[in-house]
Amino acid sequence: AQKVTQAQTEISVVEKEDVTLDCVYETRDTTYYLFWYKQPPSGELVFLIRRNSFDEQNEISGRYSWNFQKSTSSFNFTITASQVVDSAVYFCALSEENAGNMLTFGGGTRLMVKP
Amino acid sequence: EAQVTQNPRYLITVTGKKLTVTCSQNMNHEYMSWYRQDPGLGLRQIYYSMNVEVTDKGDVPEGYKVSRKEKRNFPLILESPSPNQTSLYFCASSLWASGPNEQFFGPGTRLTVL
Numbered sequence: 001a002q003k004v005t006q007a008q009t010e011i012s013v014v015e016k017e018d019v020t021l022d023c024v025y026e027t028r029d030t031t032y033y034l035f036w037y038k039q040p041p042s043g044e045l046v047f048l049i050r051r052n053s054f055d056e057q058n059e060i061s062g063r064y065s066w067n068f069q070k071s072t073s074s075f076n077f078t079i080t081a082s083q084v085v086d087s088a089v090y091f092c093a094l095s096e097e098n099a100g101n102m103l104t105f106g107g108g109t110r111l112m113v114k115p
Numbered sequence: 116e117a118q119v120t121q122n123p124r125y126l127i128t129v130t131g132k133k134l135t136v137t138c139s140q141n142m143n144h145e146y147m148s149w150y151r152q153d154p155g156l157g158l159r160q161i162y163y164s165m166n167v168e169v170t171d172k173g174d175v176p177e178g179y180k181v182s183r184k185e186k187r188n189f190p191l192i193l194e195s196p197s198p199n200q201t202s203l204y205f206c207a208s209s210l211w212a213s214g215p216n217e218q219f220f221g222p223g224t225r226l227t228v229l
Contacts, residue, residue: 035217043222
């Protein structure tokens, strides 16, 4: 069964600090997809990234970067030079090819960036 | 504007009174899904649909029903709501090409069952 663990329930940083949000997943499939979503205080869910299991290349998008390591079953998310607007709950999610296309979310990490 | 709409946005009801939460998308997406969000548990998938007349159970389907008679609509039905179904509900849709893609979420429906 697929499972996603976000061990950090809350993180608090001061603006301009770098912060890494951890995501560890469990799967028996060789083909799977990983996602990160952001939920700001306004409540909507915003897509950040999708990665398939065959693409271990790290990704950078502005201040955001993602480190996918199959050897440790992790898909960590780093925000460089954090800003107050980054304050949100961040969710990591997993979809296995052979799990009927179910999407399993982690419990989320609440990030608070203080000025 | 490409969007997923849900109605109602807020609902307070009583135990046992059947209700339907509507979900509609205007992006011609094949895949639609319902989630519930509870504190500390993240989002849990209730049901999903790969296309018209094709629906499957997610992690927490008990107490819910869905139907997919048209591509754009995916209503969530609670035949006999109970207090443990008090939650924040999200509908989502996405294209289905080479596996699951970015999901577009509706604004959420906050349901309280007394």
